[in-house]
Amino acid sequence: xxxxxxxxxxxxxxxxxxxxxxxxxxxxxxxxxxxxxxxxxxxxxxxxxxxxxxxxxxxxxxxxxxxxxxxxxxxxxxxxxxxxxxxxxxxxxxxxxxxxxxxxxxxxxx
Amino acid sequence: xxxxxxxxxxxxxxxxxxxxxxxxxxxxxxxxxxxxxxxxxxxxxxxxxxxxxxxxxxxxxxxxxxxxxxxxxxxxxxxxxxxxxxxxxxxxxxxxxxxxxxxxxxxxxxxxxxxx
Numbered sequence: 001x002x003x004x005x006x007x008x009x010x011x012x013x014x015x016x017x018x019x020x021x022x023x024x025x026x027x028x029x030x031x032x033x034x035x036x037x038x039x040x041x042x043x044x045x046x047x048x049x050x051x052x053x054x055x056x057x058x059x060x061x062x063x064x065x066x067x068x069x070x071x072x073x074x075x076x077x078x079x080x081x082x083x084x085x086x087x088x089x090x091x092x093x094x095x096x097x098x099x100x101x102x103x104x105x106x107x108x109x110x
Numbered sequence: 111x112x113x114x115x116x117x118x119x120x121x122x123x124x125x126x127x128x129x130x131x132x133x134x135x136x137x138x139x140x141x142x143x144x145x146x147x148x149x150x151x152x153x154x155x156x157x158x159x160x161x162x163x164x165x166x167x168x169x170x171x172x173x174x175x176x177x178x179x180x181x182x183x184x185x186x187x188x189x190x191x192x193x194x195x196x197x198x199x200x201x202x203x204x205x206x207x208x209x210x211x212x213x214x215x216x217x218x219x220x221x222x223x224x225x226x
Contacts, residue, residue, distance in 0.1 A: 095159075
């Protein structure tokens with residue numbers, strides 16, 4: 001059973017602070033790791049992806065990957081109220097299929 | 111970015127009827143399309159993978175006779191929920207990818223199905 005674990009939250013973050021989201025996965029064959037944002041009642045939106053160990057930055061977002069620890073994280077800097085959403089971690093399996101975690105709800109408070 | 115259009119966005123039907131949901135890739139050819147179902151406050155659960163011109167591959171526990179998937183062209187896949195029941199009420203989301211195993215995945219807007 002392939003599993004993707006995320007803290008469900010809600011993670012309350014003051015506006016302007018850093019939100020730190022964690023994700024662990026069980027499939028050692030996962031090669032690519034995606035982070036999606038999902039607003040209530042909407043479909044997921046891609047934030048970024050990472051496939052090499054280390055950090056990858058894209059604007060206010062930084063993804064971190066450690067394949068040895070089977071751990072991937074997402075940092076959101078300078079959090080804004082519009083960042084309030086559920087963030088889904090999704091590693092791919094060897095067939096390229098996304099395996100979604102249940103998501104972490106982030107609430108950015110003004 | 112690429113656009114995937116899903117229709118209808120909301121549908122309400124009576125128990126026992128069938129509902130068809132369409133998923134179209136508007137500006138690229140989608141070799142592979144995925145269908146997901148999401149219950150409130152739950153994760154997206156992959157139902158099936160469809161490659162153009164071939165039969166869909168269903169995930170364990172998904173009834174292929176109940177959830178009919180057709181991927182007849184590189185821009186269109188359909189999901190038909192046959193003999194729908196209230197427990198089928200959910201948010202159905204399609205996604206499409208140009209490559210069979212790699213490439214960015216683009217999501218449709220989702221379809222909210224309510225079965226009375």
